[in-house]
Amino acid sequence: MADQPTADRRQTEEARMADHVLAHGLPVATLRPLAAAAGTSDRMLIYRYGSKEALVARLAEILADRLTVLLDAAPAPATDVPEAFAADMAARLTHAAVAPYRAVWLELVAIAARGNPAAEAAVARILTHFAGWINQHLPPGTPFPDATAARILAMIEGAVILSTAGAKGQTLILHAFNTP
Amino acid sequence: MADQPTADRRQTEEARMADHVLAHGLPVATLRPLAAAAGTSDRMLIYRYGSKEALVARLAEILADRLTVLLDAAPAPATDVPEAFAADMAARLTHAAVAPYRAVWLELVAIAARGNPAAEAAVARILTHFAGWINQHLPPGTPFPDATAARILAMIEGAVILSTAGAKGQTLILHAFNTP
DNA sequence: TTTGGATTGTAGCATGTGCTACATACCATC
DNA sequence: GATGGTATGTAGCACATGCTACAATCCAAA
Numbered sequence: 416m417a418d419q420p421t422a423d424r425r426q427t428e429e430a431r432m433a434d435h436v437l438a439h440g441l442p443v444a445t446l447r448p449l450a451a452a453a454g455t456s457d458r459m460l461i462y463r464y465g466s467k468e469a470l471v472a473r474l475a476e477i478l479a480d481r482l483t484v485l486l487d488a489a490p491a492p493a494t495d496v497p498e499a500f501a502a503d504m505a506a507r508l509t510h511a512a513v514a515p516y517r518a519v520w521l522e523l524v525a526i527a528a529r530g531n532p533a534a535e536a537a538v539a540r541i542l543t544h545f546a547g548w549i550n551q552h553l554p555p556g557t558p559f560p561d562a563t564a565a566r567i568l569a570m571i572e573g574a575v576i577l578s579t580a581g582a583k584g585q586t587l588i589l590h591a592f593n594t595p
Numbered sequence: 596m597a598d599q600p601t602a603d604r605r606q607t608e609e610a611r612m613a614d615h616v617l618a619h620g621l622p623v624a625t626l627r628p629l630a631a632a633a634g635t636s637d638r639m640l641i642y643r644y645g646s647k648e649a650l651v652a653r654l655a656e657i658l659a660d661r662l663t664v665l666l667d668a669a670p671a672p673a674t675d676v677p678e679a680f681a682a683d684m685a686a687r688l689t690h691a692a693v694a695p696y697r698a699v700w701l702e703l704v705a706i707a708a709r710g711n712p713a714a715e716a717a718v719a720r721i722l723t724h725f726a727g728w729i730n731q732h733l734p735p736g737t738p739f740p741d742a743t744a745a746r747i748l749a750m751i752e753g754a755v756i757l758s759t760a761g762a763k764g765q766t767l768i769l770h771a772f773n774t775p
Numbered sequence: 776t777t778t779g780g781a782t783t784g785t786a787g788c789a790t791g792t793g794c795t796a797c798a799t800a801c802c803a804t805c
Numbered sequence: 806g807a808t809g810g811t812a813t814g815t816a817g818c819a820c821a822t823g824c825t826a827c828a829a830t831c832c833a834a835a
Contacts, residue, residue: 421782440709442622445821445822445823446822446823446824447821447822447823455783456783456784457822457823457824458783458784458785458824458825459782459783459784461823461824461825462782462783466823466824467822467823467824514708517708518705518708518709521701521704521705521708522705522708522709524701524705524756524759525698525701525702525704525705527759527760528694528697528698528701528702528759529620529698529702535759535760535761536761538759538760538764539760539761539762539763539764542756542757542760542763542764542767543760543763546767559774561770562770562771562773562774563774564770565767565768565769565770565771565774566750566770566771566772566774568753568757568767568771569749569750569753569754569756569757569767569768569771569772570746570749570750570753571753572752572753572756572757573748573749573750573751573752573753573754573756574749574753575756576704576722576749576752576753576755576756577722577748577749577752579704579707579708579715579718580707580715580718580719580722580723581715581716581719582719583719583722583723584718584719584722587722587726587745587748587749588745588749589745590741590742590744590745590746591742591745591746591748591749592746592749593742594739594742594743594745594746601812625791625792625793626792626793626794627791627792627793635813636813636814637792637793637794638794638795638813638814638815639812639813639814641793641794641795642812642813643812646793646794647792647793647794
């Protein structure tokens with residue numbers, strides 16, 4: 416109990432640093448700006464986390480948690496058709512309001528693609544959680560729910576990539592999700 | 596004609612720098628390592644390209660060209676079923692042999708997601724080209740070819756993201772593309 | 776009150792960053 | 806041969822990076 420206030424402060428500091436990463440990107444998340452965002456010093460960040468790498472891993476974990484919490488709080492699409500389900504989710508995730516989360520998500524994916532184990536684990540964790548969420552919210556009685564969820568997940572992630580291509584990407588998304 | 600040898604050398608230098616980016620990633624593509632890879636000096640790179648930003652944009656363009664060339668040289672999947680078409684392409688693009696291209700592609704996408712106009716244009720260009728390629732190689736008589744191509748493209752790009760999640764990602768890909 | 780660990784500030788180091796100033800060398804044209 | 810633009814080497818600047826040495830402060834336990 417003695418370290419409760421310290422733990423509280425640590426939590427708000429981490430939240431502020433996570434906000435900073437969200438706003439400015441993982442690649443430019445360096446010690447001094449992060450420390451400034453948290454209201455402390457680079458000296459203290461190294462003292463607490465041991466290294467920048469460990470700190471960034473922690474922040475990635477926090478952002479992953481936020482994503483899953485956001486997801487769990489989201490209502491399921493009100494449809495019985497898997498295609499419409501995917502279209503609804505894609506529309507939500509490609510909305511401008513969640514652009515920062517999309518950006519940091521893609522940054523994490525890019526780091527994972529270079530072979531970083533921590534990033535790879537975080538990506539796997541998020542994707543697994545997402546697939547589970549889709550599975551649970553699928554219309555009851557959907558055949559092959561695992562495969563259907565995976566397929567919807569792939570289409571949604573594809574839409575996330577397409578959405579980075581500006582106007583042309585929007586056209587592609589429109590086409591992809593409005594196939595008669 | 597007088598500057599032909601210079602142009603040649605410039606081309607091989609650019610190719611070597613592009614190789615370096617492919618091997619080590621866009622985020623760590625800094626002047627001195629790029630110069631070393633090209634066999635010249637940071638001094639000369641700035642002299643020729645004006646700024647690091649312009650150089651990286653040029654290298655991104657070169658890599659985008661390589662991607663489209665690779666794509667154009669690829670044989671179309673030998674199938675009449677759009678689902679199998681997508682599965683075949685996804686299997687090719689998630690193969691370990693093209694991992695460096697996947698990585699640099701996702702790095703480019705991540706930069707575009709942060710709002711970089713050059714990256715956004717490059718992503719749009721590649722996606723458009725890819726959609727066109729799919730469209731042209733679709734089984735003849737496919738209804739709504741534009742929409743079908745866009746949908747296949749989304750699924751393939753989704754598979755690229757899933758493939759960064761290690762073993763778990765492979766499972767998801769297997770599920771997504773083997774839906775009965 | 777003393778002790779000893781946890782915490783924090785100050786100052787800095789070694790290296791990497793993009794980029795520049797200055798002085799050459801080169802090389803086609805006059 | 807003189808000239809003037811193009812190309813290139815040498816050296817460095819100002820700043821950012823991750824991290825550390827050292828000293829001071831705090832605060833609970835003895």
